[in-house]
Amino acid sequence: MIVRKGFKYRIYPNQEQQRKLAVQFGHARYIYNWGLGQSQDKYPGYNHLAKQLPILKKTSETTWLKEAHSQVLQQSLKDLDRAFQNFFAKRGGYPHFKSKRAKQSARYPQPKESWIAPDGRRIQLSKVGHVRLVLHRPLEGVMKNVTVSRTRSGRYFVSIQVEIEMATPIFAGGAVGLDLGLREFATLSTGEKIAPPQYYRKAQKKRRRLARQLSRKKLGGHNHEKARLRLARLDEKISNQRRDFHHKLSRMLVEENQFIGLEDLNVRGMLANHHLAKSIGDAGWSAFVTMLGYKGEWYGCQVEKVSRWYPSSKTCSVCGTKMEAMPLNVRIWQCPMCGTVHDRDVNAAINILKQSTAGAVENNAWGQSVRPSTDGYAGRTRKPTRFSGW
Numbered sequence: 573m574i575v576r577k578g579f580k581y582r583i584y585p586n587q588e589q590q591r592k593l594a595v596q597f598g599h600a601r602y603i604y605n606w607g608l609g610q611s612q613d614k615y616p617g618y619n620h621l622a623k624q625l626p627i628l629k630k631t632s633e634t635t636w637l638k639e640a641h642s643q644v645l646q647q648s649l650k651d652l653d654r655a656f657q658n659f660f661a662k663r664g665g666y667p668h669f670k671s672k673r674a675k676q677s678a679r680y681p682q683p684k685e686s687w688i689a690p691d692g693r694r695i696q697l698s699k700v701g702h703v704r705l706v707l708h709r710p711l712e713g714v715m716k717n718v719t720v721s722r723t724r725s726g727r728y729f730v731s732i733q734v735e736i737e738m739a740t741p742i743f744a745g746g747a748v749g750l751d752l753g754l755r756e757f758a759t760l761s762t763g764e765k766i767a768p769p770q771y772y773r774k775a776q777k778k779r780r781r782l783a784r785q786l787s788r789k790k791l792g793g794h795n796h797e798k799a800r801l802r803l804a805r806l807d808e809k810i811s812n813q814r815r816d817f818h819h820k821l822s823r824m825l826v827e828e829n830q831f832i833g834l835e836d837l838n839v840r841g842m843l844a845n846h847h848l849a850k851s852i853g854d855a856g857w858s859a860f861v862t863m864l865g866y867k868g869e870w871y872g873c874q875v876e877k878v879s880r881w882y883p884s885s886k887t888c889s890v891c892g893t894k895m896e897a898m899p900l901n902v903r904i905w906q907c908p909m910c911g912t913v914h915d916r917d918v919n920a921a922i923n924i925l926k927q928s929t930a931g932a933v934e935n936n937a938w939g940q941s942v943r944p945s946t947d948g949y950a951g952r953t954r955k956p957t958r959f960s961g962w
């Protein structure tokens with residue numbers, strides 16, 4: 573099985589290279605925004621926009637576009653195309669214009685192995701030069717594209733996407749249902765509870781102080797820039813910790829199970845509820861669910877979603893009785909029909925598992941029966957600790 577994987581490394585361009593990278597970023601951003609501007613009435617499609625690139629380079633106001641690697645510009649239109657496709661498929665919002673102040677990036681397609689020096693200490697980027705690189709873990713597979721980025725705090729990275737042959741997965745472990753929530757990040761149908769990451773909330777106090785300091789500095793001044801950098805670095809740290817948590821947990825779940833059922837969450841709708849927004853932003857479910865999806869493919873674990881309208885909390889997982897209502901503050905309840913006492917979230921997770929396996933039998937890729945298991949880790953709370961990369 574051939575899968576796509578990403579490897580991310582920090583790079584240290586010198587001042588000259590930083591200047592050249594700024595040109596690539598700027599031109600990539602210009603083309604993205606230009607393409608978006610051309611799409612105000614109707615998105616004309618990638619091919620239509622790409623055909624105009626050579627014309628733009630000859631137009632007197634935009635001849636400077638020649639300074640950019642031509643494929644970087646095409647990739648920028650590809651990014652725009654993906655943003656539109658996501659929007660059409662309702663996976664994302666309408667594409668935004670890219671700002672000079674946000675994270676910057678440019679992608680090179682079709683890189684060659686020779687781009688990375690044999691000693692692994694430099695990477696050759698077209699129109700930029702040989703940039704110092706720290707290869708903190710070996711690169712595997714065949715390189716497909718390279719994205720260079722600059723974070724808001726001024727750090728530079730390359731993300732190298734590769735195609736890699738993975739061993740045919742061995743199906744191990746059982747099936748598990750997940751109830752994603754705020755009180756617990758996830759409750760498993762086994763009764764296990766995974767505590768939510770609290771980095772953001774813990775860092776909130778510090779973040780408020782830094783934001784206040786920033787607001788007191790004069791715009792454009794040296795101290796303003798210093799304060800802005802401190803804040804950007806904290807934000808990056810928080811998002812790295814969160815991503816790390818998602819990677820560890822998703823890997824643990826797909827390794828231990830051959831089937832995962834979860835709810836199709838309406839995160840966007842929930843974010844509109846301002847009260848919940850901070851916790852949900854903190855939890856980052858949609859990024860986590862995306863990871864479960866692609867890692868499930870790597871490890872041979874089927875991931876199925878059940879409709880968000882399925883009443884997983886209100887239904888007794890033992891006898892199927894559906895309650896009229898189940899207010900959010902009810903954590904433990906007893907079924908009036910069969911007398912079972914339920915932990916709200918565990919009951920929901922069991923229902924999600926049952927419902928998702930019911931819908932998944934016919935497209936069960938490996939033809940084995942999927943059996944819900946409810947024994948094992950009941951009542952334990954743990955953090956994902958076993959981790960050896962992703």
Ligand SMILES: [Zn+2]
Pocket residue numbers: 888889890891892893907908909910911912
């Ligand atoms: Zn019951």
